[in-house]
Amino acid sequence: MEWFSAGGDEFARQVLQRGIAAVFLIGFLNAAFQFPALLGERGLLPAPLYLDRIRGRGIPTLFHWRYSDRLLLTVAWSGAAVSALLVAGVPQSGPWWLPMAAFLLIWGLYLSIVNIGQTFYGFGWESLLLEAGFLAAFLGSNDVAAPVTVLWLFRWLVFRLEFGAGLIKVRGDRAWRDLTALYYHHETQPMPNPASWFFHHLPRPLHRVEVLGNHFAQLVVPFFLFFPQPIASVAAAIIIITQLWLVVSGNFAWLNVLTILLAFTAVSDSAIQAVLPWAQFGSPDPAATPAVFVVVVLAATAAVLYWAWAPLKNLFSRNQLMNASFNRWHLSNAYGAFGSITRHRNEVVIEGTNDPPGPGARWREYEFRGKPGDPRRLPRQFAPYHLRLDWMMWFLALGSYGAWFPELLRKLLAGDARTLRLLRRDPFNGEPPRWIRAQMYRYRYSTAAERRSEGVWWVREPAGILVDPIEGPGPVRRRPPAW
Incomplete structure (x- = not known):
């Protein structure tokens, strides 16, 4: 099973599993605290009325059975509890199927919420979280080595996320092409943070350098995620640094945090040990990988590769879609952000x-x-x-x-x-x-x-x-x- 098992990627697996679960935890808490007021039985866009309209369309959600605010809260708090267990690493300490079952459960529960969330859940990072959670289900437990095919699918996800965002910018708004986008962005972004005022007042030549750096990070660097180590780790580090810059300068929900977590899929154990020499990572024996686990992972890999054609075509389409899902399961999506910049x-x-x-x-x-x-x-x-x-x-x-x-x-x-x-x-x-x-x-x-x-x-x-x-x-x- 050496061809199937990734070597030197245990740190990446731990970051992916625990980090993605932590974002799911935030998403479920968000639903528990906000969904009833926004979309509940007496909300601004009541989910029961929406469910009546989509009945028979085959949109997957367990709320087709029935909707109530009490059931919504049960789903949200159950998902939060399972997510917290994954953050703590409890299912990962069991057999390979246990973290798989846990991730597929929270993916299904959150999918049920997103698919009735209407405009309040119409954000690209909802689909990104669902796709990441589905892939995380096939990373295995601590007893088996991380499957190399799943790690490459994560790199493909990061590539689509970053390269798609870069293309939508240069195709969408002259301000990205003439390097003036950040003259306006920090002031006009949806929800500025405490540092945004200071970023806005940086010298304009520096803003132009920022835009150039963004184009490099999104249009050039993603290709190097597929190169051998240590090149892939360097590419991931550049993506992580640019995303941290966005974390410091704005409020974009969990988009940037999740992108940072996903970028760690290309960071090798040896790269971490070069920075932290005392770090030690276990290496499960590839021979201990059960055959049934291999079959399940390869089947999932084949399904994701089948779905990959639609987002691949979208990347090179003149009419590129931004933040679009090509199937009802929110898997293999198109991503992008700020294809246009408002000036006021x-x-x-x-x-x-x-x-x-x-x-x-x-x-x-x-x-x-x-x-x-x-x-x-x-x-x-x-x-x-x-x-x-x-x-x-x-x-x-x-x-x-x-x-x-x-x-x-x-x-x-x-x-x-x-x-x-x-x-x-x-x-x-x-x-x-x-x-x-x-x-x-x-x-x-x-x-x-x-x-x-x-x-x-x-x-x-x-x-x-x-x-x-x-x-x-x-x-x-x-x-x-x-x-």
Whole structure:
């Protein structure tokens, strides 16, 4: 079995299994804390109504049987518990089939959630987590050597992720081609973090160097993941460093963290020992690999290679798709991010009042946890946790007006406790306001001088009304913003 068993990759296997399980843990906790308010029985986009619409379409989810918030929480907490066991390495200490069963279980449970998550789960990193979790199921336990075919499939996943992201950029927006993208990106990204203001104010020549470095890391380096060691380890290290740069400069849920974990698939034990000479890694005897394990892994490998044709064609298509899944199981997906860069930042600000609308009305602002609001408030770090409502508010400001937003306003008018828990601050302390409205603002980062003199991180100015004042229960009528 020496041809089947990878040698010198035990560190990579441990990072992949425990790291991917840790991201699943975050995903399940995220579902437990946010899904009922966003998509539950009385959520903004109720899952039961969606399930009625997709019945008979063959979309895999155990909620076809029935949906209830209690069942959703059972799924989420069960998935979190199994994920925590995998992080601790408990199933990996048993026979080869035990971690396989554990990973396939959490993959199936999370797939059931994603497939009814609608727009709130329409992010590329959901599919990335599902694909990574499926592959991790076939890495084996501590008693068998890591299968070489699975490790190569992980490298293929990292290649698609990085190379696809690089292609979508240079194909999609002139700002990536003329190296000016980072003149805007740190200011206009969906959810800035505490360091984003400082990154934005770096010298413009350095921003151009950053874009060049990004193109090199995404369009050139991924090919070297398939080279012999130590070249593959060096390529992985470059990807890890560039992803750490993104972790420091923004809030992109678990996209960057998961990419870092996946890149370790190309880092050999000898490379780790070159940095950490005291590190020691066990090496299971290839002869001890059960034949049935080999058969199962090779069958899974053949299936993934069969599915690989669609994303491979997509990479070289003029109409490249970004963050698309080519099958209902979210396996062998197309990835990419920021194919276009917005030049200005618009924000939707929701306000309520108990006064009759007019010049004398005192409007009070609802504050979200992550998205910019109060200009004096420094953006917070939330990634790898995903603030789904805050992200959708960013898309809303770009013009993606969905059915969930009028429902959000109705929930706020009713003082709905579940919805209010998604926010950072309710100016009415749980009591429903009499009137509510949604305003548009144009935001920009403050200059260093404005920061010193006024203590603000943002400067904003009105850009129009998105939703006119509405009173109590009633239709929500949108007015086109004036930007």
